[in-house]
Amino acid sequence: xxxxxxxxxxxxxxxxxxxxxxxxxxxxxxxxxxxxxxxxxxxxxxxxxxxxxxxxxxxxxxxxxxxxxxxxxxxxxxxxxxxxxxxxxxxxxxxxxxxxxxxxxxxxxxxxxxxxxxxxxxxxxxxxxxxxxxxxxxxxxxxxxxxxxxxxxxxxxxxxxxxxxxxxxxxxx
Amino acid sequence: xxxxxxxxxxxxxxxxxxxxxxxxxxxxxxxxxxxxxxxxxxxxxxxxxxxxxxxxxxxxxxxxxxxxxxxxxxxxxxxxxxxxxxxxxxxxxxxxxxxxxxxxxxxxxxxxxxxxxxxxxxxxxxxxxxxx
Numbered sequence: 001x002x003x004x005x006x007x008x009x010x011x012x013x014x015x016x017x018x019x020x021x022x023x024x025x026x027x028x029x030x031x032x033x034x035x036x037x038x039x040x041x042x043x044x045x046x047x048x049x050x051x052x053x054x055x056x057x058x059x060x061x062x063x064x065x066x067x068x069x070x071x072x073x074x075x076x077x078x079x080x081x082x083x084x085x086x087x088x089x090x091x092x093x094x095x096x097x098x099x100x101x102x103x104x105x106x107x108x109x110x111x112x113x114x115x116x117x118x119x120x121x122x123x124x125x126x127x128x129x130x131x132x133x134x135x136x137x138x139x140x141x142x143x144x145x146x147x148x149x150x151x152x153x154x155x156x157x158x159x160x161x162x163x164x165x166x167x168x169x170x171x172x173x
Numbered sequence: 174x175x176x177x178x179x180x181x182x183x184x185x186x187x188x189x190x191x192x193x194x195x196x197x198x199x200x201x202x203x204x205x206x207x208x209x210x211x212x213x214x215x216x217x218x219x220x221x222x223x224x225x226x227x228x229x230x231x232x233x234x235x236x237x238x239x240x241x242x243x244x245x246x247x248x249x250x251x252x253x254x255x256x257x258x259x260x261x262x263x264x265x266x267x268x269x270x271x272x273x274x275x276x277x278x279x280x281x282x283x284x285x286x287x288x289x290x291x292x293x294x295x296x297x298x299x300x301x302x303x304x305x
Binding site: 018021025029032033036040043049050053054056087088092093094095101102170 | 192193207210
């Protein structure tokens, strides 16, 4: 009789445990589904790499071996056509509604005086520049590169390149 | 009486174990299907290809290992020779009938892309040329 009572108590306990067990399973499943969706549902954000490569390509276009390329500052059409000269295409057919997903700014300074030269130029969507320095993962990603070059007459220049990549729709959720 | 109760316990245990197994199986299928989702590979390789092209200079030949994507495309009965296409300055990777992911690159170059048939058909080759 004593054994029988213990036996019934065990059944009740097991039923209670099984209810809690399924509740735990549902919670575990919810957590796993959330984590998997979070990890695999998030797009790969490559805008940082893109903006660094863009700055690097522009820098390579302007200088070679530490020397400013010929006609960069003297050629009057450079300012208007620097995107074409540097072989940069800012069109983004994968963003049909956009007003521009890139912005590039090249500033030339006299190294000795620090004064900005007239050859400084820019291209792309200037509205993106205002987000540089702001926090927030949906903001455009900026890259700021500074370097020094000399021309053939040994005159030194400082060049600042700002490149901004938006493409938020395809890089952040 | 005791025998009947023992019978109830056995059936209850079996149902409990079966439900647990069903539950775990569904969970594993969900995780595996998410991990092997074709759209994830399409995005990954389209963006990798765009970065490769952006960082390339005319005259370069770049190889992109796409083993995972090619295996997925074979599972989806796709022609593995046409998984990667370039249209203007946009690279598209398509691994299934309903899928496809496009990403634009800014490097103004001419790109020829083809499947490397000499290397076990696991790599795509990007040939970078000056834009005419």
